[in-house]
Amino acid sequence: MSIKENLEQVNQNIADAAIKAGKRPEDITLIMATKTVDPDRIREAIKAGGRIIAENKVQEALKKYDALKNDGAEWHFIGHLQTNKVKDVLKFANMIHSVDRLQLAEKLDQRLQQEGRAMDILIQVNTSQEDSKYGAAPEEAIPLIRQVAKYDTLHIRGLMTIGLFTKDEVKIRKCFKVLKEIYDNSVKAGIDKVVMQYLSMGMSGDYPIAIEEGANMVRIGTAIFGARNTPDAYYWPSEKTDSDRG
Numbered sequence: 001m002s003i004k005e006n007l008e009q010v011n012q013n014i015a016d017a018a019i020k021a022g023k024r025p026e027d028i029t030l031i032m033a034t035k036t037v038d039p040d041r042i043r044e045a046i047k048a049g050g051r052i053i054a055e056n057k058v059q060e061a062l063k064k065y066d067a068l069k070n071d072g073a074e075w076h077f078i079g080h081l082q083t084n085k086v087k088d089v090l091k092f093a094n095m096i097h098s099v100d101r102l103q104l105a106e107k108l109d110q111r112l113q114q115e116g117r118a119m120d121i122l123i124q125v126n127t128s129q130e131d132s133k134y135g136a137a138p139e140e141a142i143p144l145i146r147q148v149a150k151y152d153t154l155h156i157r158g159l160m161t162i163g164l165f166t167k168d169e170v171k172i173r174k175c176f177k178v179l180k181e182i183y184d185n186s187v188k189a190g191i192d193k194v195v196m197q198y199l200s201m202g203m204s205g206d207y208p209i210a211i212e213e214g215a216n217m218v219r220i221g222t223a224i225f226g227a228r229n230t231p232d233a234y235y236w237p238s239e240k241t242d243s244d245r246g
């Protein structure tokens, strides 16, 4: 199957899941997770209608951005962000999905102030409680949102999570329900300046479930570009080091 055909299939599945969830297909935003995919193949996906590119590693993203910056796509960052990469991520990102700690927010704010601009962000929550995934613990999410919201340069637009990797649909669904609950609670909390708009959850293996549970932003790689050779462990390091905490 070509990238174009894969994209059509994914869009069809998104539309079906949206309708099943009582939503309009156009309410769901598809993000193409492009880690390991080279610029030529990403361009093929953009030509086939993909609008948003999402990368996990800042250096990899910068290289591709250089090749693709005139192709009209929007760029999101969805990987674990080290504080020493803040300056570089701001060179390409239109949105950062993975703000998961106060110190990172502080560094982003400092740099954005210097540049005299603001950034749309999502707060990443670790709904699977696995040590290997980053994100604020569910009970820390709303306190973190309150603190991050104080930075004028950071516009909180929603939440992001990576669901548990398992074939057990009940467990996957539970992760998404946890994120939706935090989302609803933060809407209710009415935190100043926070505009809860996006629920970024769902990947190739679980996006129909995520949409049923309220996702309106899905991040899809394999189902569009095929299987990756590089193990995901490279992109989701299992050890949290001090430097990661900045």
Ligand SMILES: *Cc1c(COP(=O)(O)O)cnc(C)c1O
Pocket: 033, 035, 056, 078, 079, 162, 202, 203, 204, 205, 219, 220, 221, 222, 223, 235
């Ligand atoms: C790679 C990745 C995805 C997409 O994963 P697929 O299973 O290939 O669809 C989504 N979100 C994040 C954070 C990723 O790193």
